[in-house]
Amino acid sequence: xxxxxxTAQTIVNPALEFAxxxxxxxxxxxxxxxxxxxATPRHVLLELPYDVRLIGDPTSGIIHGGALTVLMDTxxxxxxxxxxxxxxxxxxxxxRIDYMTAAQPQQSVFGHAEVYRVxxxxxxxxxxxxxxxxxxxxxxxxxxxMRLPAAAREGNTAQERGA
Numbered sequence: 724x725x726x727x728x729x730t731a732q733t734i735v736n737p738a739l740e741f742a743x744x745x746x747x748x749x750x751x752x753x754x755x756x757x758x759x760x761x762a763t764p765r766h767v768l769l770e771l772p773y774d775v776r777l778i779g780d781p782t783s784g785i786i787h788g789g790a791l792t793v794l795m796d797t798x799x800x801x802x803x804x805x806x807x808x809x810x811x812x813x814x815x816x817x818x819r820i821d822y823m824t825a826a827q828p829q830q831s832v833f834g835h836a837e838v839y840r841v842x843x844x845x846x847x848x849x850x851x852x853x854x855x856x857x858x859x860x861x862x863x864x865x866x867x868x869m870r871l872p873a874a875a876r877e878g879n880t881a882q883e884r885g886a
Contacts (some may be wrong), residue, residue, distance in 0.1 A: 738762035738767075739759055739761065741805065742769075742801050743806070745801060745881075745885065755771060755790055756771070757770070757793075765805065766802055766836065768798075768835045769832075769833065769835075770832075771832045773830055777790040784828030784829065785826060786826045786832065791820070791826065791829050794834040795820055795836070795862065796815055796818050797834075799836040799864065803846040803848055803868040807841070813868040814868065814869055815866060815868055816866075816869045819865050821864070822861065822869075822882070826852075832852055833854070834852045835850055836866075840856075844870055845868065845870065846870060848865070849865045850864045852864075
């Protein structure tokens, strides 16, 4: 392969490549085994594989709600990042999850998120978590993410810039 040229074996889906890369770099995502399944510029689908370390109720084997929260916050956060032209720091402002039913033991949970509005200051996303197909919804969520101004990202305040 000629250096600097892309082939069919290089980046096929840049959004999926980005989402996968982020998941390998964020420690808690590594620890619970999150995996990117699909991604486009405004949507992402993640998989949370079943793992005994994530059990919240030892008698039933049901996954802890905190692991589902990480799944949905990460899915919405990745969708928010993918909706922007350039990478920005976008911390979670608000995340609301409505749990519909418990996740079944021994099955992966999938989390889908999409961005439905981007403003100069806030990104709005919504998502669902399911098992065994989208018809078996476990939870719905809505989330907002703050877009930090370039000066804040760079650590420059107005005073430091002499303004």
